Amino acid sequence: MGRWEPNARDRLAQAAxxxxxxxxxxxxxxxxxxxxxxxxxxxxxxxxxxxxxxxxGGSELLNERIVTTITEAPPGTAPLDAVAAALEAMAPFFKDRRDHSRARQALLAAHAELRERELIKLASMASAAAETLRKRGVTEPTASLAAEAGIAVFKVAFERWLEDPKAQDYSRHLQLGLDELRALTASTGTEGPDAPPPRPARPVRARKP
Amino acid sequence: MGRWEPNARDRLAQAAxxxxxxxxxxxxxxxxxxxxxxxxxxxxxxxxxxxxxxxxGGSELLNERIVTTITEAPPGTAPLDAVAAALEAMAPFFKDRRDHSRARQALLAAHAELRERELIKLASMASAAAETLRKRGVTEPTASLAAEAGIAVFKVAFERWLEDPKAQDYSRHLQLGLDELRALTASTGTEGPDAPPPRPARPVRARKP
Structure with a gap:
C-alpha cells in the first residue's frame, strides 16, 4: 500500500x-x-x-444519488416526480462545475469513444432509476418509461445548461425540460375516453423567413 | 467485382x-x-x-424512414406526433421478425459490446429525428426533447413487444408506450398558471404482500 494522498482522486481528475x-x-x-x-x-x-x-469517475456517485433519492421519496410520489427529484438531487454535483463540464463536453464532441462511454453512463442511470422504481412497486412499462423519459430530459437539460449564454443554473434547465416534456405530451395524440380535454395544440412553428 | 448474388445481404444476415x-x-x-x-x-x-x-445492418434504413416520415408529416403536426408517426412507420421492418429480434436481443443481453452498439444506434435515431424536426422549424429544446422522449418510448415498447406473452404486435406496444408517457407526465409536477386542471395522481403502487 502506498501512503495516503489527500484528494488524490480530485488531483488526478484535474491534472487529466x-x-x-x-x-x-x-x-x-x-x-x-x-x-x-x-x-x-x-x-x-x-x-x-x-x-x-x-x-x-462521478458516474457511480450519480447512480447512488438516483437510487437514494427515489428510495426515499415520500410514499405516493408519482413515478416521474420521483425521477425528477433524483435529477434535481444531482444539482450539487454540477454546481460551480460548468466550465469543467463544458471542457468535458468538448472532449466528448471530438472523440466517438467518449460519446459512447457517455451513452453507457446515461443508460446505467436509467437502469438504476427503473430498478429503484420497481423496488417501490411501480410496474412495467411505467417504471422503465419514467426512467428513460427522465434521462431524456436530463440529457437535453444538461446540454442546454452547458450552452446557455445566460448561464442559468442546471436546476433551472431541468425544470424547463420537465415543463417542456409535459407540454409536448399534452399537445399530442388521441387519448382514451377518460382523458381530460386536450390543451391547445403546439403546432410545428414555421421558421421565420 | 464479384458476380451479383441475389439477396446477399439477407443471406449473410441469416447465416450470421x-x-x-x-x-x-x-x-x-x-x-x-x-x-x-x-x-x-x-x-x-x-x-x-x-x-x-x-x-x-438495418440502422440506416430505420434512420431514413425516420427522416422521411417526419419530413412528410402534414404542416402543423405536433412535434411528438411527428416522432410517433416515424416510430409507427418502422412497423413493417419488425413485422414477422419477432423471433429474429428475440434472438438478437438475447445476443445483446450476453455481450456488452453489442449493447453499446445498440445504444449508439438509438442515439443516432434520436439525432436524426431531432435534426429533421429542426429542419421543419421546431426550436430547441423542443426538437431534442421530442426526439429523445420518442426514442425512450421506442426502446421500452420494443422490449415489451419482444417479451409479450400475448405476442401483441409492435404497433400496439408503441401506442401503449405513448399513452403511458402521456399518463406519466399528466400525473406529475407543478404546472404554470395556464395549465389545465391536473388529472388524478397515479401514486406509486404498493406491492402486494
Whole structure:
C-alpha cells in the first residue's frame, strides 16, 4: 500500500483535464496524468481503470444519488416526480462545475469513444432509476418509461445548461425540460375516453423567413 | 467485382444469426458466415464492416424512414406526433421478425459490446429525428426533447413487444408506450398558471404482500 494522498482522486481528475486540453486527449498518457498530479501511476490505477474513466469517475456517485433519492421519496410520489427529484438531487454535483463540464463536453464532441462511454453512463442511470422504481412497486412499462423519459430530459437539460449564454443554473434547465416534456405530451395524440380535454395544440412553428 | 448474388445481404444476415446461436457470437468468424451463406468474405465486406454490424445492418434504413416520415408529416403536426408517426412507420421492418429480434436481443443481453452498439444506434435515431424536426422549424429544446422522449418510448415498447406473452404486435406496444408517457407526465409536477386542471395522481403502487 502506498501512503495516503489527500484528494488524490480530485488531483488526478484535474491534472487529466488540464493535460487533455493542453496536449489533446489522444496524446495524454496515464503516466503524464500521475506526474502532473504529483502522484504515482499505481495511485492512478487505484482510482481509475484507464484515462477514459477519469471523465466518468462521478458516474457511480450519480447512480447512488438516483437510487437514494427515489428510495426515499415520500410514499405516493408519482413515478416521474420521483425521477425528477433524483435529477434535481444531482444539482450539487454540477454546481460551480460548468466550465469543467463544458471542457468535458468538448472532449466528448471530438472523440466517438467518449460519446459512447457517455451513452453507457446515461443508460446505467436509467437502469438504476427503473430498478429503484420497481423496488417501490411501480410496474412495467411505467417504471422503465419514467426512467428513460427522465434521462431524456436530463440529457437535453444538461446540454442546454452547458450552452446557455445566460448561464442559468442546471436546476433551472431541468425544470424547463420537465415543463417542456409535459407540454409536448399534452399537445399530442388521441387519448382514451377518460382523458381530460386536450390543451391547445403546439403546432410545428414555421421558421421565420 | 464479384458476380451479383441475389439477396446477399439477407443471406449473410441469416447465416450470421444461425451461427451466433449455434456456436456463440464469440466463436463465429466472418469466414464462417460467408461460407454458410455460400458467399465469399469479399462479398461479406461489401455489405458489413465486421460481424457485429450484421446485427445493426438495418440502422440506416430505420434512420431514413425516420427522416422521411417526419419530413412528410402534414404542416402543423405536433412535434411528438411527428416522432410517433416515424416510430409507427418502422412497423413493417419488425413485422414477422419477432423471433429474429428475440434472438438478437438475447445476443445483446450476453455481450456488452453489442449493447453499446445498440445504444449508439438509438442515439443516432434520436439525432436524426431531432435534426429533421429542426429542419421543419421546431426550436430547441423542443426538437431534442421530442426526439429523445420518442426514442425512450421506442426502446421500452420494443422490449415489451419482444417479451409479450400475448405476442401483441409492435404497433400496439408503441401506442401503449405513448399513452403511458402521456399518463406519466399528466400525473406529475407543478404546472404554470395556464395549465389545465391536473388529472388524478397515479401514486406509486404498493406491492402486494
Amino acid at each position: 483535464m488540464t493535460l487533455f486540453q493542453e496536449h489533446g486527449y489522444d496524446r495524454t498518457t496515464v503516466q503524464d496524468i500521475a506526474a502532473r498530479a504529483g502522484l504515482t501511476e499505481r495511485t492512478f490505477f487505484r482510482y481509475f481503470t484507464d484515462k477514459k474513466e477519469v471523465l466518468f | 444469426m444461425t451461427l451466433f446461436q449455434e456456436h456463440g457470437y464469440d466463436r463465429t468468424t466472418v469466414q464462417d458466415i460467408a461460407a454458410r451463406a455460400g458467399l465469399t468474405e469479399r462479398t461479406f465486406f461489401r455489405y458489413f464492416t465486421d460481424k457485429k454490424e450484421v446485427l445493426f
